Amino acid sequence: MLENWILGLNQLTQWQVLVAIIFGVGMGIVVGAMPGLSGVTGVALMIPFTYVLSPIVSVVLLVSLYSAAEYGGSITAITINTPGTPSAAITALDGYPLTQKGQTGRALSLSITSSVYGGLFSTVMLIVFSIPLAQVAIAFGPVQYFALGVFGLSIIASLAGGNWLKGVIAALIGLLLKTVGSDPLTGAFRFTFGWPPLWDGVAFVPTMLGLFAITEVLIIIESGAKSRLIKGAAFSTERMPWREIRGLWKCMLRSGVIGTVVGIIPGAGAVMGSIVSYNEARRFSKKPEEFGHGSLEGVCAAETANNGVVGGALVPLLTLGVPGSGSTAVLLGALMLHNVAPGPLLFSKHPDIVYGIFISLFLANIVMLVFGLVGVRFWLKVVQVSPAVLAPLIFGVAFIGAYCVGGSVGDIVVMVVIGLMGYVMRKFKLPLVPVVIALVLGEMVEISFRRALIISGGSFLVFVKDPISLGLLIVAVLSIAYAIIRDVRPSQTKQAH
Amino acid sequence: MRRGEILIALFLIVVSVAAWISSAGFVAETAMVRTLSPAFYPRLVVGGIIFCALLMLVRARHARTREATVAWGQWYKVPLAAGAMFLQVFSFEELGVFPSAWISLVLLMWITRVRLRMNLLISTGFLVFVYLFFVLLLQLKFPTEFLPTLLGRD
Known part of the structure; x- marks a missing residue:
């Protein structure tokens, strides 16, 4: 164990790793703060450029970006009532009223402190949970992996977008896209239509860029791309005193636990973490009437939880190779591109990377604290770039990224076509996250499914004879059943929300 | 009735049927397909899409609200x-x-x-x-x- 920590610390002696943390945090805050962009878009846009970097530097860069993007969303939520990320919408409920009361500086300093606390707390929980979980998962075979894949997909599909049917359809579209290319077991070409760029399947990076960058560009263009300049904005800079922040320790602890637990559940994500944490903070508060009118506890609960989700979401990713959100799915793809396959073996094969991630997450949070306290005015200037200008530039960067990966026109065609598909899906409210996760898990699901059937001589009973597989499949069925029940009782659900 | 959902469900059914037909052309050496042909898994997925799309069609047809109507903005x-x-x-x-x-x-x-x-x-x-x-x-x-x-x- 100790030697693994030393290995992880050794990675940080490389100057490139430290630069990656600083750059990743900076980029994360910017993409998080820009309404329309999010951590997942930032990570997807950054992947192609990590090819020239070593695996550890790439991973640290992307993890730092992912972590900081969750905080970045709160800056514009508090100052201009425009959440940069979906989860920051909960922060805006109390953050913006604080700005209206002239307490921007207090809200922003509380937001960064809570975010860093949430990030550090969930990193500790990541270390505590992931090491023993990886030891259990090391005994998994094809039967268990198939059940695990189905479990992950069903939970994600049932939680995504609030409409289980659309979530399931989106996941199935992802699974179908993953079958394009040569069959992993027989080598037969499937859905390639004789076009060579599809022989190796739908390339991962162009697909991610298409789904997240090109789709976003088209949405921005369609929406009219209005600028949201802050004209003559003057915000108070008075920070919240440390003793006042310390007084919120109960709220922080509770929200940290909620964020981490919600993060571990595949598909739940930062939005759900923030909502649950916010509701609980209101329930336990001595001043519940202040919520929605500038409650410091409200800002603290939302921000602690959405950063707490980061460490939680990395638990299933690192230990089982199952991503729980769009960002972690893209991270998983990035790791695979560097021949680092997340899962239980990662801990024994690449302890330097696993422990490097743990330590760099601590450092990323410290860098985020410094950037958050010192550079708020700078970030506000950066995010004022007009979407009308931003959208074409995102396409420019995505084009370079897609070309860098394979150097072929085919990859870029795939990127644009998938982008158009993503645009249509978003217009019809089909969620994109299940598509990505199905794309990432698709191969594992298919290979495990077919291998298990080969081992059992074609008997489907193999999936219910194993207790782990049976348990995971029961939870998968229950999650879909729960979603169906929730769906047929919409009025009650809406009231609850 | 939600026209947008009906449209997307019909589109998914058409594409899935086309994919099903196209999967008949997947060729693998006979020795490799003793257990499952390369078309088995894609057909399972395509079958799932068709089933879900039909379900969506039925739900959209009987929906009392039109809340899923798509807003297209400056679509052109x-x-x-x-x-x-x-x-x-x-x-x-x-x-x-x-x-x-x-x-x-x-x-x-x-x-x-x-x-x-x-x-x-x-x-x-x-x-x-x-x-x-x-x-x-x-x-x-x-x-x-x-x-x-x-x-x-x-």
């Missing part, structure tokens, strides 16, 4: 933008990355109504940044020859 800009993107995709090997990227950036910013002077300035500035950062610093290789096929340098 999307095909224009896609056209500008494809222009770059299919011209960059002949025109070179920088001229084709410049043209498509200018077109995209024209679509998003950025003022012409600002448009030209940002497009050019962005490409200067790309050259300095990606070509000089990261040493990435892009096709830069102008009309290589026409001028016989391919």
